[in-house]
Amino acid sequence: MISHSACCPLAACPKSGICVRHANYSKIHELESYELLNTRFISPTENGCPHILVEKTERLAYGFVKMLNTIPLGKAKCFNGYVFFGSQPTYSRAKNGIRAISPDEQERLLKIFERCGADISLGFDRYEDVVMLE
Numbered sequence: 001m002i003s004h005s006a007c008c009p010l011a012a013c014p015k016s017g018i019c020v021r022h023a024n025y026s027k028i029h030e031l032e033s034y035e036l037l038n039t040r041f042i043s044p045t046e047n048g049c050p051h052i053l054v055e056k057t058e059r060l061a062y063g064f065v066k067m068l069n070t071i072p073l074g075k076a077k078c079f080n081g082y083v084f085f086g087s088q089p090t091y092s093r094a095k096n097g098i099r100a101i102s103p104d105e106q107e108r109l110l111k112i113f114e115r116c117g118a119d120i121s122l123g124f125d126r127y128e129d130v131v132m133l134e
Helices: 020-025 073-078 081-085 088-095 103-115
Strands: 055-062 126-133
Touching: 055 103, 081 088, 081 103
Parallel strands: none
Antiparallel strands: 055 126
16 A cells, blocks of 8 residues: 555656655655655656556535525425435535535535525535645
């Protein structure tokens, strides 16, 4: 198992400019100890190597009380958040902004809100951009 903090000295890799592991290598002089990939076992292709690690920013949403309140009274039964989230506690945490809503879940929820007549232009109650490694 190779950790996310492992360093790669392979500057010749075509993906070294976007690889977090190669960026880690440039910082090893600041570290007391570090994990280093053995380049004798790495054969990079034009897509990099199997150990490439790239940062990706993902926008998480929190809460949907504003949109929920715009569903017309006659269509309120249309929105069944309990079924979408699997349980009432999970639904409540997502609705109130305690649980993050992933981009896939956001897309699915917006379609449901739109179908129920909600004002989706309001968006979710708040957003947070999180850097992920993939």
